[in-house]
Amino acid sequence: MGGVGGPEKLIVNGKRLDGRKLNEMREMEIKVGVIPNADGSAMVTLGETKVICAVYGPKEVLPRRNLDSEKAFLNCVYGMASFSTSERNRPGPSRRSTEISKVIADALAPAIFMEKYAGLEITVIMEIINANAGTRTAAINAASVALADAGIEMRDLVCSVASGKADGQLMLDLFEPEDNFGEVDMPLAILPNTKQITLLQMDGMLTKAEAKKLIEMSMKACEQIYELQKKALKEKYGSEKESE
């Protein structure tokens, strides 16, 4: 958080710089089945943030050292395309992307019946095509739908949003200036049916009461995201069912 050269204010006349209210999410669009080669795939657009996700598997674990005889090896790879950021992003893994890949795997695993795929690998590849904050949470939203598209047996979908604080105000779904120059960033993911938290990161400075409010705000937004995810899946599969 923080930095130089930011806008003087992030909230003007009660509105954010992109005209949103504090508890308003950017427009989200979800498309299922965007990569024919993949077993499951999805694209999520959240304002200017865009991510494409492919799921391959269940398949043989390669290399074999990753094999887990009790549960699936969930191989999540988050990456950013070189042209997705203002300054060119050097392709290939970075420390940031390594950590994000790990927390995304931890966020998705509780939704999957991992023990059903013992000894097998499920590969989830998420590439950010255009970045304007909220990339890891958009990637989780895409991945969870892509996993369902691949027919992976799941307890629930996973819904995710990054909220935070800027100009002293709590707000939903940060976009770039708020992410860069605001005070707090808190990505969160839940299983919408049980409200269990599967991703939680936070940095900045919050009181306990603020943390509580921000979690509540994010959880509410996740309910909206859940509806969009279901709608996107129905768009692909709903008609097939009716014709049966």
Place this chain on the structure above:
Amino acid sequence: MLKQYFIELLEKDKREDGRKPFEYRDVSVETGVIARANGSARVKIGNTEVLVGVKLDVGTPFPDGPESGILMVNAELLPLANPNFEFGPPSKDSVELSRVIDRGIRECHAIDLDKLCIKAKEKVWMVFVDIYPINDDGNLLDAGALGAIAALKTTVLPKYDEKEEKVIHKELTKTKLPLVHSPVMTTFGKIGNNKFSDSTMREEKAIETRLSIVTTEDGNVSAMQKGGAGMFTADDVIELIEKSAELGKKLRKLVPSK
């Protein structure tokens, strides 16, 4: 098996080593343990031992912070401390460990990085914090974070020769690193519905998920990170924020105040 055993103990408010769920093992912090480092600390939590050294150098600032010093936190998980660690490029665990500890220090502005500017856009102090686990018996996160803040508290700047524009590493000044806060990290494990702090290695093998929370002196939260393929409820998180502030207060007493 192991999981069931821990659940049964925790449901009776017990741990296998006789501790209460939210009790730490013996914690000790020793500073000034490495003569060549600009600041250093050895932290022991039970059998877990971590060595942290701080080295300073001068470098070019990042374009987005032309007048700010640079903080770099790195963890070297050598097979020395745990046979399951591997040589080679940093593992996901070591990247996560160092990045979570880094944010714990960075996000509450524990170091006043703006005071580490020598010449805007050209030369700033770079603070390298390197964390070396010596023996891993669980909870490297808390041990590493505590070691990092203790080492930083005792860090002194080496001499900077303005004419030659270089650092004289062998000559130390009396200037301390400008520290504003003492963030303390506490990590909680969860098995079944049972939450507890300071996991041993055996407990770490059985936990479903963990939550690390960094609090500052005033009890506010400056960083959080959930790890592991399990889940927390919102109530869990709020409860653990309270516990973290409470436990953090005790751990902070072990960090040198100046």
